[in-house]
Amino acid sequence: MAATRLFWERGYEATSIGELTAAMGIRPGSLYAAFGDKKSLFQEVVRSYGRSPVGAFMGVALEEPTAYGAFARILREAAAIYPDPSHPAGCLTISAATNVTPQDAEIEVSLRTLRNENLATFEARLHRAHQTGELPPAANPRSPAAYFAGVIQGMSQRPRDGATAAELTETAELALTAWPAAQH
Template sequence: MSGSGVKRGRPPAFDRTTALTAAIRLFWEHGYEATSIGELTRVMGIKPGSLYAAFGDKKSLFEEVVHAYGRSPAGAFVGAALDEEPTARGAFRRILREAAAVYPDPSHPAGCLTISAATNVTVQDAGVAAFLRDLRNANLAAFETRLKSAQQHGELPAAADPRALAAYFAAVIQGMSQRARDGATAAELTGTAELALAAWPRAQD
């Protein structure tokens, strides 16, 4: 028995949640293509071998990062509004106003990770762009579903086009993300949100 009292054995495992949080921020700030394995291991506090053992390759890590981001307050507010608001107009009002506050928040990189992280990828990484595009299209489909339901319940006039309206709000939200990355303030983005809400179809007199 050693008199030093020091226990020998394997070093403590890294904190997966903490490592993912660091990776989220790096991918969010620099995008998929510009983020290297070296930078990832540095901010995550692990060696390359540990990264590959725990997460697989860079693409697999990125996909886990995106799913973790989607569960965070910065990534979950769209789904929460669609689920929680009793009216479609209330849901989109909340989404747009929260986007105006979340996207330029200085506590994290600007904009939305799923909108901006794969704007420039090589042919070899086209699957990453497709992965994010599928997530954005899923949001678009959720918008359309909510708007069709609103129309069926009389909240939208019969002449309204739920698909076009969903595409419009998706385009506004994506544009707000980019404006935030370009330095737009919460005040500017709130103005954009209010203008977008003014496009909500009204019943004809």
């Protein structure tokens, strides 16, 4: 979808109604009739992105049998997906949130909420791993959840600065070395 590409490349704020309607091949009135306003179009774009292979890979990966396997898959897939030239670099929900003005704080809040939901999902998966003994008893599931969320967010930005899949793969493998180990 043309609107997805524009929001992903430029962010919410920097994408104008004129650019959206030109890219979509419609008149402004048609955009307003179909979506109501730019915010509503953006929210539909984010929902659609979340169901796409690029946006949904983390949820699928979290279904791996082990938590380590889930996070290894997430990091490795992010390393391949984020710099893929078939779409804009990085992650829409991270890159579209830049430079949101105070009058569009609702957009910033909704994107922050999505990112925090991902963090909560990570933490829940790690709590299950803690309960099953996959994480050592002294491990606090919140800490690796926040760590891996931060790494993934950073990995999303790096391709916008020229990072390759090879570089991101090295980052992913390095991040996996931080997996909580049993204390001896």
